[in-house]
Amino acid sequence: MQVMEKNKAAVIKKSNAITKTLADIKKYPQLYIMILPVIVFYILFSYRPMYGVLMAFQDFVPLKGIAGSDFVGFKHFITFFNDIYFGRILKNTVIISFASIIFCFPVPIIFALLLNEIKNKYIVKPVQTISYMPHFISMVVFCGIIRDFTKDTGIITQMLSKIGIETGTMLSKPSLFLPIYLISDIWKDAGWNAIIYMAALAGVDQQLYDAAKVDGAGRWHQLWHVTISSIMPTIVIMLIMRLGSVLNVGFEKILLLYNPGIYETSDVISTYVYRKGLQEFNYGYSTAVNLFNSVISFIMLIAANQISKKTTEYALW
Amino acid sequence: MKKIIAKAGVLIMSAVMLTSFAGCGSEKKVSSDVKSGGYGDSYPIQTDEEVNWWTYIDANITATAQNLGDTPFGKKFIENTGVNIKFEHPSASGGAEQFNLMLSSGELPDIIDHYWADFPGGPEKAIKDGYIIDLSELIDKYAPNFKKYMEEHPDYKKHITTDSGAIYMMPYISAVTTSGGLIIRQDWLDELGLDMPETIDEWYEVLKAFKEKKNAIAPLSADTYMFRAGAISGAYGITLDVYRDGDVVKYGYYEDGYKDLLTTLNKWYNEKLFDNNFASIDAQTITSNILNGTSGVTYGGITSGINKFMSAKNGDPAYRVVAAPYPSLNKGEISEFGQYIFPVTVFGSAVSSMCKNPELAVRLIDYTYSEEGINLVNYGIEGESYTMVDGQPKYTDEILNNSNGLTLGQALSQYAKPYNCYDSVQLIEAYEQTLITDDMKNALGVWKKHNGSEHIVTSLTPTEEEQTKLAEISNAIDTYATEMFIKFVTGVEPIEKFDEYKANLEKMGVKDFIKIKQDSYDRMTQR
Structure with missing residues (x-):
């Protein structure tokens, strides 16, 4: 019972956060537009390439790529x-x-x-x-x-x-x-x-x-x-x-x-x-x-x- | 936090850049049913296709042009072959790094010039990893000139073939076997009334005299390459590299003669006869040392040494540097080792796996082995860089004494490709014409006197299993050996620890290392 209450509270809190953010975006759209390039930058250049760490577990050959190189574990x-x-x-x-x-x-x-x-x-x-x-x-x-x-x-x-x-x-x-x-x-x-x-x-x-x-x-x-x-x-x-x-x-x-x-x-x-x-x-x-x-x-x-x-x-x- | 992520990101990003193109590298299979001579038998070739050619250019070329295609040589080459060639060059200083980047970029040019025989892991790996292709069939069909040349020299073929029978490159054939050695200040010898030193003891006396009477701070100034070439080390019957005695492969760092070499060098170091900065010295410092009297002896080449020093000297009209023979231990002997360039060099042109038209590429490289091509590479363009005198090509005055102040190398590199060549055949007659002074001509004969040709080990292609083992041990052995070399010479480690050093090498697997080299060598001789 208590757990449910807690979950419920969390859900409400979460939806609250989303609605609050949306409201905030409506209120100050310019600020969010300004931060957008930064977020895109990090996603593109910092997070997207992260699958490259797979190379650490491979006998990597550039021409074969990550998909084609052999996995060698640790x-x-x-x-x-x-x-x-x-x-x-x-x-x-x-x-x-x-x-x-x-x-x-x-x-x-x-x-x-x-x-x-x-x-x-x-x-x-x-x-x-x-x-x-x-x-x-x-x-x-x-x-x-x-x-x-x-x-x-x-x-x-x-x-x-x-x-x-x-x-x-x-x-x-x-x-x-x-x-x-x-x-x-x-x-x-x-x-x-x-x-x-x-x-x-x-x-x-x-x-x-x-x-x-x-x-x-x-x-x-x-x-x-x-x-x-x-x-x-x-x-x-x-x-x-x-x-x-x-x-x-x-x-x-x-x-x-x-x-x-x-x-x-x-x-x-x-x-x-x-x-x-x-x-x-x-x-x-x-x-x-x-x-x-x-x-x-x-x-x-x-x-x-x-x-x-x-x-x-x-x-x- | 962000900083860390950003950093990790940059690292990983570069990794991904390498891979994201990889998809384009679909395999190109050479169709074997193309009719022989698909591009005809003669030059210029009738085609409008474009060929990208990656090659290194040196300072001689960059003095007048930034791209080989802009030089008269490049234009003539394109005209004669009829192929629209786009040359790509790494910058003069960062060649090796840019080569690595090019390979990992996933976008390979059609023809790649490189020292393929020294490719990490061996040329076999370069083919297996899909960078370059096996040329044996293509050469058979589309390279009549090269094929003819190799048939005339049957013992060359095994040096461009891997153990599995693949031909990985079309090599540069060198006519000169030795073009480097010790260089000494002849004017100092004359002034002090000394003879040209021949033995190690005589060298010691000469260096001492240079130090005491000519105030040379570091009489012998050179980097450690000279010991790999065999200068001084040759007197002790070793060289700091892999070599062979008869058919037995040896590793200089693990031989007993090495201890004697270290003892001598340590003595020279302590008495400040051998440059105390040798471990971190660079070519520029050595050049200025030899020019300003800090040193009287160094290791260098004919053009890159003797000629460079003689043309850069200023003020002192007596200044004169000449070639000195490779030292021996006893009077009358000749050095066991010395610089020896095997005619089939490690340099060569290979066709990449992404080549759109391998037949055309091979056809194009083959031009450099045709009579016309060899002539163009060596002598250049008639009327511009050479004229026919008594039926023999002779360099023009414009090359030998350039009116615009270009050095011989720079002037000649506009019309021909005498240096830094990755295919074709060198002509000794042409090379000798570039030796403009008597001291340069004599150097060839002086430096030739050594037994280096009997010890050369080249064109080894380890198997995959051996390669895995080598990757594990060779780096450790190499690191330890070079590190201890410097420590023994500088005295940071006393020579008494030599046996301990050998034991450590054994622990690192030096015996396996030598065995692999021996096995590869045995296979090579049986190719």
């Missing part, structure tokens, strides 16, 4: 998990990803906070512009610069050797890959990523500072209790989004920087799949690994969101 997944490099590439991917969250993620926040404290706009503007410029250098050129600076006769290697640190060609030392990756990442993108925090900081209500001052808060207290608290939602959302792409490390950058001598620390899932899958026309295998990637990312995203919701009350949804 063969590609088993091959991937049994691959002798599976442990290494997964480890590298996770290490590089988490290291960049730990080291690279806070830098733009700190940078934005520092800039925010400078009240002279003739200093703030140029500093900001200069700091986000490197973002616009193309990745190929950028990696060329890194390779050049870190070779045995490169400027950075030479400077280090002046202060007594002999490194030789840095990109042939497995242990140096991660620092090079992280530091160059900060150099390239910290300024750019700070923009969103700068925007958030600009929106902080001046009255909050005044009130804090009246309450006797010093500069540190204002920073902690007003500034950081105000931009916390932005930080959390950025962090959740970052966690969602935890297995998607900078493929392009690694591909341009690494060499076989430092595979030990630099070979990640995407570069390995590139070598093994695409160069050998093994489309099924590549799709399988990417599907694995997406599933992990999806889980990470949901987990991060839930944790954040519980602990900070900020969440994406």
Whole structure:
């Protein structure tokens, strides 16, 4: 009886939702027309192609198509998990990803906070512009610069050797890959990523500072209790989004920087799949690994969101 | 959330784009009842059909035209064959990627030029997966010139045939067997009073002298390709690739001579005689190194090396680079390995499975093996790129010393197709005319001295079962071997671990790997 009641309620609720939406559409047709292209876009380009993941379970041959290729079940997944490099590439991917969250993620926040404290706009503007410029250098050129600076006769290697640190060609030392990756990442993108925090900081209500001052808060207290608290939602959302792409490390950058001598620390899932899958026309295998990637990312995203919701009350949804 | 979906979507989308066209790829069966010579026996062919021809073009061509059809050569080719050819090219830099994309797009041109012998999984797979078709019957009926050429060279046929008997391409036949090797600064040798080095010990002394007296930061600058070609590694009786000793197939990374090579290279690396950036060096850096005195030795070709450096040198009138012989271990010996181009190259023209008219395609490719076609490909157009002198074609001055400042390669590529060719037969007489300086001419003889031809393993076509096994193990072995090569040379791993390294290779299945290569080789010799 109760169940029926509940079902009935649900049905009413559902029909309510439909009639309400229809009414809403009648009321604001222009708004719905405006959102229509976006919905069509996602259906066409994001949802419709999804049946392509079937390739992950096939020995896919392009000319035969998904309908014509042989199904092989979980063969590609088993091959991937049994691959002798599976442990290494997964480890590298996770290490590089988490290291960049730990080291690279806070830098733009700190940078934005520092800039925010400078009240002279003739200093703030140029500093900001200069700091986000490197973002616009193309990745190929950028990696060329890194390779050049870190070779045995490169400027950075030479400077280090002046202060007594002999490194030789840095990109042939497995242990140096991660620092090079992280530091160059900060150099390239910290300024750019700070923009969103700068925007958030600009929106902080001046009255909050005044009130804090009246309450006797010093500069540190204002920073902690007003500034950081105000931009916390932005930080959390950025962090959740970052966690969602935890297995998607900078493929392009690694591909341009690494060499076989430092595979030990630099070979990640995407570069390995590139070598093994695409160069050998093994489309099924590549799709399988990417599907694995997406599933992990999806889980990470949901987990991060839930944790954040519980602990900070900020969440994406 | 949306971001993730969008990302996944893009990934998957590309996958679907690949498949949605697949339906168009209905199988084309070659009808066997077409009368012999359906398009006549002579050129130009009487037809108004259009043929799409995918081929690679190099920087020599792009210097003057963006499409082969726009060059005088292309126009003449179309005129002589009478077929309306539309050439399609990948961009000069991303050829391999665009080839992959083209295959997966599901829309194949009629004729596809590629290094088919190196197709991942073997040419047999290219036919089985439906990219290209078996040409054996078609050649029999529609390619009299090619057929005649192959009959004159009976031992060539097995190199373009798979184990199941299918002919997968019509190859480019190379007349030059060696066109690359070590290149050294002769003016430095002269200045320091040194002889041309021949043995590994002499090379060591020379590199050391370059470092100490000429302030070369990295006396030997090259990427790891040179060890696969056999330079230096040849002294130790190996090459970093699959090769054979007699009829026994071997894998250089798994041989004992490899340890000696690593020891030497590690020593050279530590003393900074061997470029410390070798693992990630690119061609441009090597070129600038050899031009600005950072290095005195590199690995390169005659045109792409010696001639390029000599024409790019500036300022120093004494600057001179020449070919150096492949090093040996003991005086008087010759290197076991060196660059060796098998006459039947891995490059060839194949007919795609979507070709509207395979008979016409084969007829068209066959033109490049006719006397007129070979002449056009090698010498170009009479009166423009060559003239007849004493009954022999000779390149004109416009080619050899171009008035518009074009290099020989660029000038010649307008009228002929001497480089980057995927069919036809190279003429050694024509090639030798392009060697304009004595140093270039001598290079041929200097680099020829090695036993590379006795070790070549080519045209292997693994069976499907072997292919499955190879797909599992070869990538792992290859990755590990190249990784450890760099680590041993740089000293990140000490050479004492060599036995451990070999044991690891065994664990990865290197013995199975070699056995498969051996079996494929045995089958190839019996074709």
